Amino acid sequence: MKYRITPLGLGAAAAIAVFPGTAGQAPAAPIVPGDLGSVPDRTALTFTDSNTGWSVGTANQFAARPGLSTVKLYIADFALQHGDGSTTDRELAERMIRFSDDGAASRLYAKYPNSIDGPAAQYGLTATSGAAFWGNSYTSTADTVRFLEVKKAQDPRSPILGWMRDAAPAAADGTYQNWGTARLPGAEGTKWGWSDYGPPVVNSATIGNGYSVAAATNGTAADQTTDVLRAFGPAPQPSPTVPLRDVVADVVATQFPGDPLGGWVVDAVPSDILVVSAPIEGP
Known part of the structure; x- marks a missing residue:
């Protein structure tokens, strides 16, 4: 799966990796009327x-x-x-x-x-x-x-x-x-x-x-x-989520291949942090 992330360098990726987040599933949207x-x-x-x-x-x-x-x-x-x-x-x-x-x-x-x-x-x-x-x-x-x-x-x-x-x-x-x-x-x-x-x-x-x-x-x-x-309308569904570690690993593998810091960056990300998934198609 690919994610729309702007490359800022591996140092920036490391900063993102250790930024505290919220563990668990993203909250569902509140109920609101439609048409x-x-x-x-x-x-x-x-x-x-x-x-x-x-x-x-x-x-x-x-x-x-x-x-x-x-x-x-x-x-x-x-x-x-x-x-x-x-x-x-x-x-x-x-x-x-x-x-x-x-x-x-x-x-x-x-x-x-x-x-x-x-x-x-x-x-x-x-x-x-x-x-x-x-x-x-x-x-x-x-x-x-x-x-x-x-x-x-x-x-x-x-x-x-x-x-x-x-x-x-x-x-x-x-x-x-x-x-x-x-x-x-x-x-x-x-x-x-x-x-x-x-x-x-x-x-x-x-x-x-x-x-x-x-x-x-x-x-x-x-x-x-x-x-x-x-x-x-139908009840709102929770937004799909993915582990932040997977997102960072994907960024490291595709944008910084072979960089010796890559493994350290991925390992520094807590395994229980989830982020809202935003997959895109194409290269």
């Missing part, structure tokens, strides 16, 4: 990189859509921050997030009727609005991701984030919680939402390794999973 224009209008999607703050979404990411059970995130947050601090409130909030328990949500919303509009004002969720019945409330994928990013930055130990990470495989009503944004690489915790009445409508919101993402689909769970995975 969001390919996502059908039935799905709204928002993605934010937690490390840089860079955010992107579909054209309809700011549209108010049925919040379904993802608004339980707001109800739980209000109850934990502004409630009476009771054990009952905390237990109901946990059941809402981990098991998507509608009964728990109804009890907390009856006790705290401002628990959707309150967080909307607190976090600047401009498309979010409560209703007489929490299940008829509205939010947007952009609002949901904004909420999650604020929690991760300002309250990283929030039990809400922990409950998302510890979501039950099946909800209180038996629905399997396993679709949409939860299927993305690096997903750590998710809150799902779905409707039991009328045409299928589903939501999912995920905190991941360095990102937050939310999707809302006028369709089935399978429809949403298809749209989300299409938006992000």
